[in-house]
Amino acid sequence: MSISAEKRAPVPAAQARRKPFGARFKRDLRKNWKLYLLFLPILCYFLVFKYGPMAGLVISFQNFKPAKGIGGSAWVGMKHFQDFFRDPYFRRLIVNTFRIALSTLVFSFPSAIVLALLINELRSKKTSRVVQTISYVPHFISTVVLCGIIRDLVSRTGGVTMLLHQLFGMPVTNMLYEPGYFVPIYIVSDIWTNIGWNSIVYLSALTAIDQELYEAAKVDGANKWHQIIHVTIPCLVPTIVIMFILKVGKMFDVGYEKIMLLYTPLTYETADVINTYVYRRGFAENVNYSYSTAVGFFNSVVCFTLVFVTNKLSRRLSGSSLW
Amino acid sequence: MKKLTAMALAVMLPAAMLAPAGALASAEKPYEGVKLTYWVKLHENLKGVTVNGAQVENMAQTRWYDAVKEATGIEIEFIHPAAGQDGTEFNLLTAVPDEMPDIVEYSWTAYPGGASAAIEDEVIAPLDDAIANGKTPNLKAILDANVDIDKSVKTADGHYYVFPFLRGTTYEDNNCLFTSGFYMRGDILKELGLEVPETVEEWEKVLRAVKEAHPDMVPFVTRTEWMNQIFCPGFDSFWDYYVEDGVVKNGLVEDSHFEYLKTMARWYADGLIDQDYLTHTKAGDGRGLMAAGAAFATYDACGGGASNIIPPLLEAGIISDESDIVTTVPVTSVKGQNARYSKMNGLYDASGSSAAISKRLADEGGEKYEAALYLLDWMYSEEGHMINCFGIEGESYNLVDGYPVFTDVVLHNADGLNVAAALSVYARGHQNGPVVQDTRVNDQYYSYSGQIAGMKLWTKTDFGKYMYPAGAAVATENADDFATITANVKTYREEMEAKWITGQAELTEEAWKAYTDQMETFGLSRAISYKQAAYDAFMAN
Numbered sequence: 095m096s097i098s099a100e101k102r103a104p105v106p107a108a109q110a111r112r113k114p115f116g117a118r119f120k121r122d123l124r125k126n127w128k129l130y131l132l133f134l135p136i137l138c139y140f141l142v143f144k145y146g147p148m149a150g151l152v153i154s155f156q157n158f159k160p161a162k163g164i165g166g167s168a169w170v171g172m173k174h175f176q177d178f179f180r181d182p183y184f185r186r187l188i189v190n191t192f193r194i195a196l197s198t199l200v201f202s203f204p205s206a207i208v209l210a211l212l213i214n215e216l217r218s219k220k221t222s223r224v225v226q227t228i229s230y231v232p233h234f235i236s237t238v239v240l241c242g243i244i245r246d247l248v249s250r251t252g253g254v255t256m257l258l259h260q261l262f263g264m265p266v267t268n269m270l271y272e273p274g275y276f277v278p279i280y281i282v283s284d285i286w287t288n289i290g291w292n293s294i295v296y297l298s299a300l301t302a303i304d305q306e307l308y309e310a311a312k313v314d315g316a317n318k319w320h321q322i323i324h325v326t327i328p329c330l331v332p333t334i335v336i337m338f339i340l341k342v343g344k345m346f347d348v349g350y351e352k353i354m355l356l357y358t359p360l361t362y363e364t365a366d367v368i369n370t371y372v373y374r375r376g377f378a379e380n381v382n383y384s385y386s387t388a389v390g391f392f393n394s395v396v397c398f399t400l401v402f403v404t405n406k407l408s409r410r411l412s413g414s415s416l417w
Numbered sequence: 418m419k420k421l422t423a424m425a426l427a428v429m430l431p432a433a434m435l436a437p438a439g440a441l442a443s444a445e446k447p448y449e450g451v452k453l454t455y456w457v458k459l460h461e462n463l464k465g466v467t468v469n470g471a472q473v474e475n476m477a478q479t480r481w482y483d484a485v486k487e488a489t490g491i492e493i494e495f496i497h498p499a500a501g502q503d504g505t506e507f508n509l510l511t512a513v514p515d516e517m518p519d520i521v522e523y524s525w526t527a528y529p530g531g532a533s534a535a536i537e538d539e540v541i542a543p544l545d546d547a548i549a550n551g552k553t554p555n556l557k558a559i560l561d562a563n564v565d566i567d568k569s570v571k572t573a574d575g576h577y578y579v580f581p582f583l584r585g586t587t588y589e590d591n592n593c594l595f596t597s598g599f600y601m602r603g604d605i606l607k608e609l610g611l612e613v614p615e616t617v618e619e620w621e622k623v624l625r626a627v628k629e630a631h632p633d634m635v636p637f638v639t640r641t642e643w644m645n646q647i648f649c650p651g652f653d654s655f656w657d658y659y660v661e662d663g664v665v666k667n668g669l670v671e672d673s674h675f676e677y678l679k680t681m682a683r684w685y686a687d688g689l690i691d692q693d694y695l696t697h698t699k700a701g702d703g704r705g706l707m708a709a710g711a712a713f714a715t716y717d718a719c720g721g722g723a724s725n726i727i728p729p730l731l732e733a734g735i736i737s738d739e740s741d742i743v744t745t746v747p748v749t750s751v752k753g754q755n756a757r758y759s760k761m762n763g764l765y766d767a768s769g770s771s772a773a774i775s776k777r778l779a780d781e782g783g784e785k786y787e788a789a790l791y792l793l794d795w796m797y798s799e800e801g802h803m804i805n806c807f808g809i810e811g812e813s814y815n816l817v818d819g820y821p822v823f824t825d826v827v828l829h830n831a832d833g834l835n836v837a838a839a840l841s842v843y844a845r846g847h848q849n850g851p852v853v854q855d856t857r858v859n860d861q862y863y864s865y866s867g868q869i870a871g872m873k874l875w876t877k878t879d880f881g882k883y884m885y886p887a888g889a890a891v892a893t894e895n896a897d898d899f900a901t902i903t904a905n906v907k908t909y910r911e912e913m914e915a916k917w918i919t920g921q922a923e924l925t926e927e928a929w930k931a932y933t934d935q936m937e938t939f940g941l942s943r944a945i946s947y948k949q950a951a952y953d954a955f956m957a958n
Contacts, residue, residue, distance in 0.1 A: 161514060177901060
């Protein structure tokens, strides 16, 4: 460890007089052309599949019709955005989306870290493998099947409902009919499905931690708990921060398929999020591509701002960031 | 068994003898050998069906196509979208109007902006000239004889555009308009000494009695959005736009709807309707309760309902005979009278697929265009009608005193196909497409006594008089506003009705007032005026 650290150290020395970017790039290209060649397919992929389609955002300013194409559809400017902002349900949708997204960040996100830490402490390799496998199996169940299971579990006669009734005397109702229960059901089931899968990245980060650090800590008299607090977690922080920023970037993408499969009109007041509303509004009855694109565009702008801010903050506070 | 074989032989022999004779008879084939391309979804009924040892992957493999080709001499190349991708693939089609297939089948009223937009976008060709110039004599005869249908198959601005899927030609006693109805346990009715319910009061009495005698049973179960549509009629209330004496109304905010909601709330509180009905969002949800003998009554699809409920009940010995599952009329407000409204389809069923000719082909004109008109019009001729609805004489049906009777090939298929699948090899009238449905199909199509009775009882409604015509589309300049109002009204209505029925909110006079006021704020009367304008324009055409 210490040797490799020394090797890395002297790199950023000779950068006092910078040549212009073009010249540097040319030189680098000549020197590392094989690497650039390897990178080329990825670049093409991003240009074709990620950046190219962005041009399609233009339809959010039109009344898009497939038969007329992007060139021929009528231009309506900001109309679809205004429609969305003026929608009587706009406030509720934003609040619900944020509520579910924040709850996911607060509860689901740390749960995977905790699980990874716990699995890491297991002595037996075999047990830890069994635990890992079992915990990420639900991730592979399709959302539709999963929601079917959830609906059965929390129905009037479902296992979870009965359990809560016996333990806490909760009234026997279909829990999916109570607006107050929707977010908890969503979050708990989200943790159940994704905890194992999400912990994989942390587990791999954990194996990369230098064992010497633990040995040094032990010499200094640290017990297991101290080791976790002062060695494991600080070493995990860069991974956590990056995962967190990525998660923030997808905040508005709250699992709307799952919400759609779980909500009822009774729980619209807590469960109806931007994406589900747009689905009902833009696809279920009258197909309105432009409106849906406009809302998608709005989502992306908000998420990009959030990612940008989180990244800035994290660089300032923890020193690690996405870029 | 021997008898069956003998019967099958008896059926086959005349078929073999008749076939060449039939070929000679229809000598008039003006477009013999013309090839057309035809875009249409492959119906689910054909999934897994084999003809001549090969899986049906293209409609050209069906006996129906053989018969069509035989009769018209026109060769069709069918193009099917991948299963479940029809919407996407249709959009891709329309994106390149220059490469549209000759004939395209689609639910044209679902085209963004309605059928008139499809003409405007140069996707399909208007048929006005063709119909006026007598190129489509068979279709024209039907339209001339039925003014209502004639109106409804035109666009909002009065253009013909489609060879329509028609569920018959009359609203009187027409079982083709009904695809779902009530099913209930006749054995329990008998045990309690009760009659089959017809009115709301009778329903309440029966459900209460069931609840008392069998406390563990769910008295009534069905899927969420049907609950509204099946019980509202009992209060002379309607759940959507309808027309009365030329005036467009929306039943959602009428006082009769308040009465409906109050009753449903009472039923829910007393456990007369399934306490989980709001989570039954798909067809078949909740069917399990009925099939397991845990529910007394349900509302379900005619075919899918009965065939999923009755066999398991018989197998489990819960009912002793299939006739223990009985049915009843649509809920009516006055016993013995037809229900004012009911859940039913329109004569021109815009949700089914109808055929249109692509603008590209019409522009090219010539023999192919004429052949397409001829082919689609032939579907409405006597010969085409019989092939579309019954298939091939001597093979899938026999004429007995002029009445087409299905053979065992359809009704008791030797390969174990159900009636829907077996018939779809020979015909397509029972599904969709450019055809006029025939009540005589439904009279034989169903085998359970509950279904057969349903085909008579479910037609006891006068809804045909009040139905808002499918063809009357809101004008383009109002379409956006209308869509916004509709979306808001729908969300609010679903939410409030669910709260009131389940008792999460109390339905009082004040709450109802606030609710109707809110609907007003959303612009419901503006939406009604759009609908009225569309209706007036539609009637004037």
